[in-house]
Amino acid sequence: MKKYTVINTEGNAKTATLETVHGTIETPVFMNVATAAAIKGGLDAKDLEDSKCQVALANTYHLHLRPGDETVAHFGGVANFMGWSKPTLTDSGGFQVFSLAKLRRIKEEGVYFASHIDGRKIFMGPEESMAIQSNLASTIAMAFDECPPAKAEKEYIQASVDRTTRWLKRSIDAIDALNAKPTTLNPHQLLFGINQGGINPNIRIEHAKTITDFDMAGYAIGGLAVGESHEEMYNVLDATIPHLPKDKPTYLMGVGTPENILEAVERGIDFFDCVLPARNGRHGHVFTAFGKLNLFNAKFERDDAPIDPACGCLVCKSHTRGYIRHLLKAKEMLGMRLCVMHNLYFYNNMMGEIREAIKSGNFANYKKQKLEDFKGD
RNA sequence: UCCUCGGUGGCUCAAUGGCAGAGCGUCCGGCUGUUAACCGGUAGGUUGUAGGUUCGAGUCCUACCCGGGGAG
Numbered sequence: 001m002k003k004y005t006v007i008n009t010e011g012n013a014k015t016a017t018l019e020t021v022h023g024t025i026e027t028p029v030f031m032n033v034a035t036a037a038a039i040k041g042g043l044d045a046k047d048l049e050d051s052k053c054q055v056a057l058a059n060t061y062h063l064h065l066r067p068g069d070e071t072v073a074h075f076g077g078v079a080n081f082m083g084w085s086k087p088t089l090t091d092s093g094g095f096q097v098f099s100l101a102k103l104r105r106i107k108e109e110g111v112y113f114a115s116h117i118d119g120r121k122i123f124m125g126p127e128e129s130m131a132i133q134s135n136l137a138s139t140i141a142m143a144f145d146e147c148p149p150a151k152a153e154k155e156y157i158q159a160s161v162d163r164t165t166r167w168l169k170r171s172i173d174a175i176d177a178l179n180a181k182p183t184t185l186n187p188h189q190l191l192f193g194i195n196q197g198g199i200n201p202n203i204r205i206e207h208a209k210t211i212t213d214f215d216m217a218g219y220a221i222g223g224l225a226v227g228e229s230h231e232e233m234y235n236v237l238d239a240t241i242p243h244l245p246k247d248k249p250t251y252l253m254g255v256g257t258p259e260n261i262l263e264a265v266e267r268g269i270d271f272f273d274c275v276l277p278a279r280n281g282r283h284g285h286v287f288t289a290f291g292k293l294n295l296f297n298a299k300f301e302r303d304d305a306p307i308d309p310a311c312g313c314l315v316c317k318s319h320t321r322g323y324i325r326h327l328l329k330a331k332e333m334l335g336m337r338l339c340v341m342h343n344l345y346f347y348n349n350m351m352g353e354i355r356e357a358i359k360s361g362n363f364a365n366y367k368k369q370k371l372e373d374f375k376g377d
Numbered sequence: 378u379c380c381u382c383g384g385u386g387g388c389u390c391a392a393u394g395g396c397a398g399a400g401c402g403u404c405c406g407g408c409u410g411u412u413a414a415c416c417g418g419u420a421g422g423u424u425g426u427a428g429g430u431u432c433g434a435g436u437c438c439u440a441c442c443c444g445g446g447g448a449g
Binding site: 031033035036040041042057059062089091092094095096098099100102103116117142145147194220222223224225226251252253254255256257260273274275276278279280282283284285294296297298328331333335336 | 403404405406407408409410411412413414415416
């Protein structure tokens with residue numbers, strides 16, 4: 001079961017549903033990042049539900065290292081492990097090829113990592129990544145790819161993209177073999193392919209055409225928001241998205257700011273994920289309808305307003321900026337937790353507004369108004 | 378009363394007689410498929426007081442003030 005149904009479109013923007021064995025996902029959607037089967041900042045699955053989260057994202061590399069994917073399988077997969085009853089997506093470990101640059105070696109067969117936990121040597125290639133993701137029993141698995149740095153030379157990007165294509169074929173073969181022996185946890189794990197090519201439009205387009213030849217459940221655009229400018233990112237989206245199938249979900253990996261998301265939805269993206277709302281929340285930065293606030297700022301010491309008076313989240317219903325600032329300054333864990341809860345709700349709620357706007361043909365106005373409001377404060 | 382140790386940024390402390398510093402705190406900024414409750418920056422000093430020696434004193438000398446410890 002992988003039925004992707006477009007409900008309405010406005011220009012290139014689309015709102016759709018993706019039916020999965022673990023429930024229906026309404027897009028555009030923002031997935032909440034639970035790397036090690038936990039939202040950092042002390043949130044659990046119940047908090048995710050309160051935050052209007054539809055999909056939780058976990059990481060292959062991290063869960064393979066600790067507690068081990070077979071241990072997660074013992075608990076019935078990552079969703080059961082963390083008490084989450086809705087769809088999950090697992091990242092393949094490809095991003096760690098980028099972020100753990102000092103701890104790895106890339107070869108044709110895969111990547112040799114030194115564990116960031118204990119230095120132990122581990123190997124991960126497409127087959128290993130798929131086997132781990134199968135144990136994690138995520139709703140959607142990601143192909144094993146390489147995410148080259150934005151500033152990499154064109155020659156390196158091309159060689160990297162070609163290798164990612166070969167890894168994609170191996171990822172597909174591996175997941176097909178695993179799906180041939182379905183488990184009750186996940187009768188048919190979906191696999192999304194990943195487009196790469198740095199900020200080079202031609203490489204991006206050629207790679208999009210190449211991976212479109214494979215019948216993937218969805219197509220992701222990776223390797224963005226890794227140091228390039230917003231303009232470069234939008235140019236890549238403009239060039240690439242027209243060459244991806246219209247009848248499949250698209251996923252812009254690792255993006256981004258609320259502004260980035262509005263721009264990408266306008267260009268036709270369905271799925272997003274980003275650590276920003278959780279990480280910035282832990283650091284006391286919160287998102288509001290009128291821009292970002294840094295709750296560490298002295299001006300909030302005696303501010304008795306909620307983070308965002310227009311917000312409907314549990315935090316804004318019960319707590320003041322002044323109280324949360326105190327918690328943050330006192331290093332009380334509750335301060336981080338409240339900020340993360342608010343930020344996740346802000347993102348997920350905005351995605352709901354986006355879906356409604358597209359359904360009613362009002363997205364262009366909605367986007368324009370939001371971008372204007374975010375500049376406020 | 379005597380002996381002794383000490384007095385340096387808001388706090389805790391560095392600085393062979395040679396540019397007065399650090400950590401924390403303050404204030405501000407950054408964070409984009411998480412190695413990140415993290416990283417970066419700002420401001421803040423008549424070195425207890427008054428003299429002296431010296432080219433040069435936080436540092437050596439004298440007196441005093443304040444604090445800790447000890448003796449009586």
